[in-house]
Amino acid sequence: MNPLKSKKTLLLLAGPGFIFLLIFFFLPLLYVLIESFQSDVGQFTLRRYYDVISDAQFKLVFIRTLRMALIVTPIAVIVGYPCAYFISKLSAKKKSILTTIIILPLMTSPVARTYAWIVILGKFGIVNATLTALNIFAEPTRLLYTEGAIIVGLLQLFMPILILTVSSSLENVNSEVEEAALSLGSNRIGVFFRVVVPLSFEGLIMGITLVFTGCFTAYVTPAILGGANVLTLSTLMREQALVLMNWEAATVIAVLMIITTLIIYNGIRAFKPRNM
Amino acid sequence: MKKILVMCLVLITSFSFLIAQGNKESEGSDKLYDNEVLTLSMWGYNMDILEKNIITPFEEEYGCEIVVETGNNSDRLTKMVARKENPVVDVALFAGSHTYKAKEAGVIKPYDPSAITNLDSIMEQAKDPIGGNYGIGYSLSNLGLFYRTDKCDEITSWKDLLDPAYASSVSIPTITTTYGPAFIYMLTKAYTGDFEDTEVGWQKLEELAPNLVTAYSRSSELNTLIAQEEVYIAPFSSFAWGSIAGSGLDVAKVIPEEGLPGTFSVASVGAGTKNEALANEFINWLISYDVQLNEALDQVDSPVRLDVEVPQEIADNLAYGDELVNSLYFFDEAEIASHQEEWINRWNSIFSK
Numbered sequence: 001m002n003p004l005k006s007k008k009t010l011l012l013l014a015g016p017g018f019i020f021l022l023i024f025f026f027l028p029l030l031y032v033l034i035e036s037f038q039s040d041v042g043q044f045t046l047r048r049y050y051d052v053i054s055d056a057q058f059k060l061v062f063i064r065t066l067r068m069a070l071i072v073t074p075i076a077v078i079v080g081y082p083c084a085y086f087i088s089k090l091s092a093k094k095k096s097i098l099t100t101i102i103i104l105p106l107m108t109s110p111v112a113r114t115y116a117w118i119v120i121l122g123k124f125g126i127v128n129a130t131l132t133a134l135n136i137f138a139e140p141t142r143l144l145y146t147e148g149a150i151i152v153g154l155l156q157l158f159m160p161i162l163i164l165t166v167s168s169s170l171e172n173v174n175s176e177v178e179e180a181a182l183s184l185g186s187n188r189i190g191v192f193f194r195v196v197v198p199l200s201f202e203g204l205i206m207g208i209t210l211v212f213t214g215c216f217t218a219y220v221t222p223a224i225l226g227g228a229n230v231l232t233l234s235t236l237m238r239e240q241a242l243v244l245m246n247w248e249a250a251t252v253i254a255v256l257m258i259i260t261t262l263i264i265y266n267g268i269r270a271f272k273p274r275n276m
Numbered sequence: 277m278k279k280i281l282v283m284c285l286v287l288i289t290s291f292s293f294l295i296a297q298g299n300k301e302s303e304g305s306d307k308l309y310d311n312e313v314l315t316l317s318m319w320g321y322n323m324d325i326l327e328k329n330i331i332t333p334f335e336e337e338y339g340c341e342i343v344v345e346t347g348n349n350s351d352r353l354t355k356m357v358a359r360k361e362n363p364v365v366d367v368a369l370f371a372g373s374h375t376y377k378a379k380e381a382g383v384i385k386p387y388d389p390s391a392i393t394n395l396d397s398i399m400e401q402a403k404d405p406i407g408g409n410y411g412i413g414y415s416l417s418n419l420g421l422f423y424r425t426d427k428c429d430e431i432t433s434w435k436d437l438l439d440p441a442y443a444s445s446v447s448i449p450t451i452t453t454t455y456g457p458a459f460i461y462m463l464t465k466a467y468t469g470d471f472e473d474t475e476v477g478w479q480k481l482e483e484l485a486p487n488l489v490t491a492y493s494r495s496s497e498l499n500t501l502i503a504q505e506e507v508y509i510a511p512f513s514s515f516a517w518g519s520i521a522g523s524g525l526d527v528a529k530v531i532p533e534e535g536l537p538g539t540f541s542v543a544s545v546g547a548g549t550k551n552e553a554l555a556n557e558f559i560n561w562l563i564s565y566d567v568q569l570n571e572a573l574d575q576v577d578s579p580v581r582l583d584v585e586v587p588q589e590i591a592d593n594l595a596y597g598d599e600l601v602n603s604l605y606f607f608d609e610a611e612i613a614s615h616q617e618e619w620i621n622r623w624n625s626i627f628s629k
Contacts, residue, residue, distance in 0.1 A: 057624050115500060122504045142444070144506075145490040224497075227490035228450045228627045236624075242350035243452045244617055245357075245377065 029258075036251045052252045058236070065233040066260065068147060068222075069215035072154045076211045079155075080162040081204070085196065087163070088170035099167070102160045110157065114224040117153050118144060121225075145227040153221040158214045162207035169203020170196070205268055213261050233257055307339025309554050316558075317356065317546075318369040320346030322576045329570040334561050340554060349374040356383040356546070363548030366555040371454050372405055372413075375542040376609035379410045384544040386410055391556035394563045394581075401606050402563075402580040405540050413540025414562040415577035416595045417514045418604055419455040419462075420536060424508040426526040433532050434466035437509060438480060443487040445508040447501055450491040451623035457612045458537035459511060460619070461605070465534045471605075478622060485626050499523070514595040518575060521593070531603045538595070538604030540580065572596070 039045040052058050087098050105113060120126050121143040128140040143149055173196055181191045197204070219234040226232065231239075233253060241250035318326075323346070331342050345352065345365065353374050356365055360383055368375075368384055378384045386409035389395060395403055395412070402413030423431045428442060437446050449455045463484075464470075464477030489506045492498045495516035501507040503523050512520060512529075520527055543562050545555045561567060568584045571577040578595035579586075591597055595604075 057621060057628065060628055118500055118504060123506050124504065223493075227492070227497075228488075228623075229490060231624060231628060239452060239620065242354065244620065245350075245354070245381075246617075 032251050032254060036248070036255045048248050048252045049256075052249055052256070058253075061231050061233055061236050062256070064147070064230070065216060068151055068154065068232070069212050072151055072158065072215045073208055073212045075151075075155060076159045076162045077204070077208060080159045080207070081166055081197075084163045084166035084170055085192075087167045088173075099164070102163050105156060106160055110220045111224070113156070114153055114221050117149065117156075117225055121149055121152070144225065145229045147226070147230055149225040150222050150230060150232075153225045154215045154218060157218070157221055158211040161210050161214065165207035165210060166200060166203045169200040169206075173199045201272055205265075205272065208268055209261075209265050212264055216261060216264075217257055307337075309338045309340040309551075309557075312340040312551055312554055313343055314340050314551055314554050314558060315343045315345065315364050315366045315546075316369065317345045317347075317352045317365040317367070319348065322574075325571075325574045325576050329574065329576075330562065330567055333566075334558060337561075338554065338557060340551075353378055353381070353383070357381045360547075363546055365546040366549040366551045367558050368544050368546055369414075370411075370542055370544070372539050372542055372609050373454055373612065375406050375411045375544055376613055378544065379406055379408070380613070383547050384410055385547045385549075387412060387545050387559055388552070388556045391553065392560045392563075394560050394565075397565070397583060398563050398580040399582060399601070401538075402540055405542060405606065406609060411542035411544035412559055412563060413580050414543050414559070414568075415541040415571070416538060416580050416601075417541070417578060418536045418538040418595045418600065419449070419458055419511050420514055420517065420529045421532055422502075422510060422512050422517075422520055422527055422529045424526060425528050427508040431509060431530050431532070434462045434534055436532075437511075438484050438487075440487075442509050444489060445506070446484070446487055447489050447498060447507045447510040448484070448491050449511060449513075450493045451620055453493055454539060455511065455513065455537060456623075457616070457619060458539075458605075458607055461607060462511075462532075462534060462537060466532075471607075478626075481623075482626050491627070495519075502527075514578065518593045531600060535603040535605055536600070538601075538606050540606075541577070 036048060037044055037046070039047065083102075087095055087102075090098065118125075122128070123140045123144075125143075127143060128137070131137045132140060177199070178191050178195055181195045182188070186194065217234055218232070219238065222230060222232040223235050223238075226235070233256075237250045237253040237257075240246045240253065316331075323344075331344070334340075335342055345355070347355070349371050352368070353370065356363070356368065356378065360381070363383065365383075368378060370378060375384070389409060392412065399413070399416070402416070405411065405413045421431060421434070423436075427445070428436075436442070437448070448459055451457065451460075460474055460477040460481060461471045462477075463480045464472070464474050467476050467480055489501060490497075492501065492510075495513050498507065498510060498512060499516060499519045502510070502520055502525065505525070517529060520529075543559045545552060545559070549555050563581060565581060565583065568577075568579040568581045569586075572579045572584055572586045572594060573590060575590060575593050586594070586596065595601075
């Protein structure tokens with residue numbers, strides 16, 4: 001018997017991580033969940049949910065946050081997947097260099113990275129300078145503090161995560177399978193969509209989930225690039241918790257964010273090919 | 277051989293440490309609060325200067341040890357409320373708005389006026405800014421108004437922020453910052469002559485909103501916008517003036533004809549303190565002449581003492597001087613807190629359009 005497969009060994013290997021998650025994630029999460037359904041006197045109530053969901057401001061912010069995450073995620077997939085595929089086909093040395101370049105933005109402070117966007121998208125930034133030089137706009141236009149600015153910032157932040165997840169999944173796809181499909185008469189595009197993509201589906205789902213969740217819950221990027229003009233769920237939650245000290249409303253928002261993420265995650269999994 | 281060397285080094289280091297500790301303990305002293313620990317809750321800015329001007333001299337004078345918990349107003353207040361049953365903070369330093377919230381949450385208690393011997397030397401408004409002796413204003417700050425002299429005509433009023441000539445070059449503090457509500461009051465005063473009918477202030481904010489670059493929630497954000505030449509005119513927190521003036525741009529600050537909002541950083545005694553006498557001593561220390569002068573000279577805190585004098589070049593970077601102080605309005609934190617939620621919702625609905 002493989003010693004790594006014995007129950008004791010598995011328990012020893014998984015134990016520390018599981019205990020950590022249990023104490024610092026699942027138990028606080030359970031506490032938050034229970035709290036959100038309790039009234040001030042400890043009775044079960046849906047009142048807090050009703051108050052938050054019926055608020056027009058919340059609806060607006062929820063739809064906006066969801067919209068931005070649903071825009072960023074497909075763009076990240078369309079741009080990131082081919083990039084990941086390309087990386088997976090490279091030699092080990094080139095792969096290592098490109099991977100380092102891709103994760104470089106993740107090593108930079110999100111605040112510094114986001115402030116760089118202020119310089120780029122500002123009134124006198126590179127983008128405005130180019131657009132006015134090309135006579136696309138007569139004068140510098142407002143790019144900062146818009147949903148567009150947040151979308152660009154989120155893409156920069158989360159696309160590397162998708163590329164890394166998908167490329168590691170693509171590495172497990174045996175190139176002989178692709179060759180076999182080609183030899184059986186399929187063309188390159190057919191092989192890509194009917195063989196490569198389904199075989200890397202687990203990685204793709206993980207990448208999409210991470211990108212969507214990241215966008216849906218991001219705080220620093222929307223706070224800096226959206227400013228006061230574009231409130232998102234995270235900035236609204238912060239406002240409720242730390243400015244109004246309304247922890248109940250903040251808790252409900254947190255739970256609704258988790259529920260939305262779980263729905264999206266399971267929705268994506270529904271597209272998984274049946275034979276996988 | 278290597279192992280033996282490493283072991284020797286570890287032993288020598290351990291012995292040196294133990295001997296040093298022993299010496300420290302045997303030194304002893306006859307100071308009043310020997311070996312007592314005072315826990316402060318304060319911002320983490322300029323800690324090196326605060327150590328030099330306030331903390332180390334206090335520890336030397338009273339023989340106690342100071343432990344500092346740092347963080348922003350909200351984080352620290354949340355922590356104090358969460359630990360209300362087992363409090364650890366002896367002295368809390370908050371902005372006026374959060375001192376009021378701390379009072380309402382029951383995590384601070386009134387100071388002992390008889391222990392604050394320096395009380396008579398400070399500005400009248402700083403003696404009890406929250407009411408009920410729940411804190412002493414130890415540092416003055418104000419919301420100023422700055423403009424680019426090369427881009428704007430002379431600015432004289434809060435009304436100038438709505439001048440169409442400066443559309444898309446204006447920024448203001450968001451409603452959730454210390455000066456957010458005060459800004460609404462100043463707009464109200466500019467258009468009605470007093471602070472009563474804030475509805476007018478809100479209507480003017482609605483007019484102003486489309487012309488804003490953005491509303492900032494941190495002074496550092498405003499500094500970036502000024503440096504990027506996005507903003508030509510904006511209200512600013514007085515402690516940020518050094519950075520604005522140092523931007524290398526043609527900037528000036530003005531006292532508008534309607535005046536400026538002022539506020540204090542407030543020091544309060546923690547509700548469950550076991551060192552109440554020492555906590556009161558520390559608050560008294562904060563408003564002592566030497567501390568106030570040194571903090572002003574280092575341009576960290578603007579003095580609330582009336583007898584502290586600083587050179588003009590330093591005064592320019594502080595909330596300081598008769599002309600400025602006489603132009604300041606201090607708003608009632610209880611009133612601001614009473615409509616905070618409504619005002620935040622109203623603000624969000626204006627900016628989410």
